[in-house]
Amino acid sequence: QDIKERNLRFAFSLAKDHPLGQGAQKFADAVAARSGGKMKVSLFPNAVLGSDQQNLSAVRGGTLDFTSMATGIVASLDKQFMVFDLPFLFNDAKEAYAVTDGAVATRLLDGLQAHGLVGLGIWDLGFRNMTNSKRPIVRAEDMQGLKMRVISSPIFIDLFTTLGANPLPMTFGEVYGALESRAIDGQDNPVAVIESAKFAEVQKYLSITRHVYTGMPFMMSKKTWDGMSADERKVIRDAAAEAKTEERRLTQQKEAQAIDGLRKSMQVNEVSEAEMLRWRQKVQPVVDKFSREIGEGVVKDVNAELTRMRGAK
Amino acid sequence: MRSLFHFYCKALEALLVLALALMVVLVFGNVVLRYAFNSGITVSEEVSRWLFIWLTFLGAVVALHEHRHLGTDMLLARLGPGARRACMVVAQLLMLAVCVLLLQGSLTQMRINWTVAAPSTGAPMAVVYIAAVVFAASALPMLLVDLLALFKPAADGAEPLRRSAAARPLRRRRSAPLGGELAQRAGAPSRAEEQA
Amino acid sequence: MTITVFLGSLLGAMALGVPIAFALLLCGVALMWHLDLFDAQILAQNLVSGADSFPLLAVPFFMLAGEIMNVGGLSRRIVNLALTLVGHVRGGLGYVTIIAACIMAALSGSAVADAAALAALLLPMMVAAGHDKARSAGLIASAGIIAPVIPPSIGFVIFGVAANVSISKLFLAGIAPGVMLGVALWFTWWWLVRREKVVPPPRRSRGEVFTALREASWALVLPVIVVVGLKMGVFTPTEAAVVAAVYALVVATCVYRELPVSRLYAVFVDAAKTSAVVMFLVAAAMVSAWLITVAGLPALVVDLLAPFMDNQTLLLIAIMLLVFFVGTAMDMTPTILILTPVLMPVVKQAGIDPVYFGVLFMINNAIGLITPPVGAVLNTVAGVGKVRMDEVTRGVLPFLTAQFLLLMLMVLFPQLVTVPASWFY
Numbered sequence A: 001q002d003i004k005e006r007n008l009r010f011a012f013s014l015a016k017d018h019p020l021g022q023g024a025q026k027f028a029d030a031v032a033a034r035s036g037g038k039m040k041v042s043l044f045p046n047a048v049l050g051s052d053q054q055n056l057s058a059v060r061g062g063t064l065d066f067t068s069m070a071t072g073i074v075a076s077l078d079k080q081f082m083v084f085d086l087p088f089l090f091n092d093a094k095e096a097y098a099v100t101d102g103a104v105a106t107r108l109l110d111g112l113q114a115h116g117l118v119g120l121g122i123w124d125l126g127f128r129n130m131t132n133s134k135r136p137i138v139r140a141e142d143m144q145g146l147k148m149r150v151i152s153s154p155i156f157i158d159l160f161t162t163l164g165a166n167p168l169p170m171t172f173g174e175v176y177g178a179l180e181s182r183a184i185d186g187q188d189n190p191v192a193v194i195e196s197a198k199f200a201e202v203q204k205y206l207s208i209t210r211h212v213y214t215g216m217p218f219m220m221s222k223k224t225w226d227g228m229s230a231d232e233r234k235v236i237r238d239a240a241a242e243a244k245t246e247e248r249r250l251t252q253q254k255e256a257q258a259i260d261g262l263r264k265s266m267q268v269n270e271v272s273e274a275e276m277l278r279w280r281q282k283v284q285p286v287v288d289k290f291s292r293e294i295g296e297g298v299v300k301d302v303n304a305e306l307t308r309m310r311g312a313k
Numbered sequence B: 001m002r003s004l005f006h007f008y009c010k011a012l013e014a015l016l017v018l019a020l021a022l023m024v025v026l027v028f029g030n031v032v033l034r035y036a037f038n039s040g041i042t043v044s045e046e047v048s049r050w051l052f053i054w055l056t057f058l059g060a061v062v063a064l065h066e067h068r069h070l071g072t073d074m075l076l077a078r079l080g081p082g083a084r085r086a087c088m089v090v091a092q093l094l095m096l097a098v099c100v101l102l103l104q105g106s107l108t109q110m111r112i113n114w115t116v117a118a119p120s121t122g123a124p125m126a127v128v129y130i131a132a133v134v135f136a137a138s139a140l141p142m143l144l145v146d147l148l149a150l151f152k153p154a155a156d157g158a159e160p161l162r163r164s165a166a167a168r169p170l171r172r173r174r175s176a177p178l179g180g181e182l183a184q185r186a187g188a189p190s191r192a193e194e195q196a
Numbered sequence C: 001m002t003i004t005v006f007l008g009s010l011l012g013a014m015a016l017g018v019p020i021a022f023a024l025l026l027c028g029v030a031l032m033w034h035l036d037l038f039d040a041q042i043l044a045q046n047l048v049s050g051a052d053s054f055p056l057l058a059v060p061f062f063m064l065a066g067e068i069m070n071v072g073g074l075s076r077r078i079v080n081l082a083l084t085l086v087g088h089v090r091g092g093l094g095y096v097t098i099i100a101a102c103i104m105a106a107l108s109g110s111a112v113a114d115a116a117a118l119a120a121l122l123l124p125m126m127v128a129a130g131h132d133k134a135r136s137a138g139l140i141a142s143a144g145i146i147a148p149v150i151p152p153s154i155g156f157v158i159f160g161v162a163a164n165v166s167i168s169k170l171f172l173a174g175i176a177p178g179v180m181l182g183v184a185l186w187f188t189w190w191w192l193v194r195r196e197k198v199v200p201p202p203r204r205s206r207g208e209v210f211t212a213l214r215e216a217s218w219a220l221v222l223p224v225i226v227v228v229g230l231k232m233g234v235f236t237p238t239e240a241a242v243v244a245a246v247y248a249l250v251v252a253t254c255v256y257r258e259l260p261v262s263r264l265y266a267v268f269v270d271a272a273k274t275s276a277v278v279m280f281l282v283a284a285a286m287v288s289a290w291l292i293t294v295a296g297l298p299a300l301v302v303d304l305l306a307p308f309m310d311n312q313t314l315l316l317i318a319i320m321l322l323v324f325f326v327g328t329a330m331d332m333t334p335t336i337l338i339l340t341p342v343l344m345p346v347v348k349q350a351g352i353d354p355v356y357f358g359v360l361f362m363i364n365n366a367i368g369l370i371t372p373p374v375g376a377v378l379n380t381v382a383g384v385g386k387v388r389m390d391e392v393t394r395g396v397l398p399f400l401t402a403q404f405l406l407l408m409l410m411v412l413f414p415q416l417v418t419v420p421a422s423w424f425y
């Protein structure tokens, strides 16, 4: 086997004990195991090497080997990635996994080569839910007037504006302080993130709205990839597939646990099917507007995949 | 050459003032809008951060020209003139090398980020790297001129270093307004300034 | 080996006279070489993203606010207020210095600016009244360093960003320890001047006190706005800074009318340039911080400090001595920038509250401004007050000792910091 001694670096902004961090660890272990210990992957969690945007630039330039971040940020390279951020696109994780492993997603990941990246699959951060300090959010109208931190992405800003909230883009690192000092009322994130960022300490209400699914493309520097032998690439590909499966399993497991854990300190509420329908109606203009922007073709393809899947059930 | 740099820096100063004033307007405007009208300028955060990056790099060029970057001359002050000059030549060469690397690196990053759209304005992320390119490209000739000045024999022969660029900031820095203002009022010489 | 490369390249370049920002970049280059990942992009990326931070926008705004307030005549009114209040007691001018320093600290984030104002306004009066010149200069220098401990504080902003600790919390936690530094000076001064035969100026009339208070009240409102605004979550520290700048601008141009619009340009230029110097240093530190992290240097330091890890007090004493030692030869901003990425992982691992640590670290860094051989505040007082460096150094010694002892008390009794902090949160 043609495998060299290599020290590779993998940076991301989540914590080491978050499912994504555990998935990264799994990847590192799998690479070591499959290469007979020759290829080592060091992990840099908690954004210690910089923000997602910076890591993306570093991987593209080849000063970092791996990173994983939300599709919304990868969309700064190719806005087709925003398709996965459309509100209420997926009904459950099963659908999300099928689509992010499907033909459209594979095409998008392959397209990253033009930007100096090798896409190795899309990991799972989970469905986003709302937290805030004012009231339980049940109806879409409950969003009215809330000062919500959003990730700095046009689709999120538009979504929250349409819901009547006051969206404030802010880096993740500043959110806890802003919530604590009540400079903002709330934020949205998957429950595992809400738990590991300890937002329960500064937020009273958790509302299970599942309004957007967040996939996490796992990407490698094309520069590093091009310098590897076929055997080495196989090690990476296989380890990445193994890690993705494990990461998704951990995310599922964590999601159930986290909601139970958060119940102890937060008031948790679900949203009924009927209300959900009204949410969907209310955000339809956002879906329409961004479908045009993303490119009708991709959106149609994803919807076709979903329709096929739902019909098969 | 130094007077050319001088005019260049005066022009940069005007840009600095513009950037700082815009930052004040954007951030203060956002506070007012949030409380008075419960709304905000969504691009305010991104634009003010970018102005800040430009302010940092353009200001760093001016500071390089005026020798205001913080440093220490603890060792240099204890050396004889010959050894001191040798140290300063090495220092100047090292700074030149860093700026060459920086220019190369920021050009690469600029190209990489040419098509990356910033989240709220949609402007290319390359804009921030251009600031670093401008810094490195401006710093190189300034450092080079300072280096050459080190090899010129001093007119009075006594203190060749004082007039050279590399005489370090603790001695030569202009004082910031308050220190300067009050110092002048008290009839004292301008002194070093630190932003603690 | 990594530690040797890090320290060797950094200190070596600084010794040659390379400015610290460039020395940090060179240190980054040396580490890249050492780690065998030489790539010029690393310099560019980290330098740019080091400057790319919304919280750090507080730096130029606080600088701007400070410059406007100083040029606009606020410092003079505050010193005048303190004079009418306590000028007449025995050794009164010393207490005036301490009170004025504490109030000015609540307006400005810069020790050097405060010390310069105090030295220019009060030192001539103290000497004329018959106080020992070296001792008076020493008091002024040590009172000046209260500025970065009481909010607003540029030091706290930079530390907060580098260590990822809430700047609002650091600000609020700094208030009481800052006042304690003043109290420590108060007792030291009282002890030192108890035998001096100095006739204090006459007591001012109630009318004069009232006038001074009214004049200074515009300045006194500002700290209230900042502290209440931060505590109630009305704004973030960055926004507090911009509010301070705009408020100072309005007071200086419309109320005091001491800042003609024609001078505004120069004020903005100076604020922008001083901010750029600080920020370029911050950005350059990000380059070496990135490589320190990739090299796993913090883990090495944790190993090195392993014997202290399970005793927080011992660990803190060790760290404080290290910071004090570094502070003798280096000024505040670079010390914060160089030590934070190395020390923070240690502090976190040992389970020390980062806000509490931040306050101790800031006080220690402030003390570094008055320790020889490199002490920016010592230089300033010596220059503005026309006192010899060795005289100021001699004069500052008792006050410096009192402040360092207070710092050690805070290490031994964390409640001194944490309990008052909990009142303000």
Ligand code: NA
Pocket (backbone or CB within 6 Å): C104, C105, C106, C107, C108, C109, C110, C146, C147, C148, C149, C150, C151, C152, C153
């Ligand atoms: Na202050």
Ligand code: NA
Pocket (backbone or CB within 6 Å): C327, C328, C329, C330, C367, C368, C369, C370, C371, C372, C373, C374, C375, C376
């Ligand atoms: Na010192």
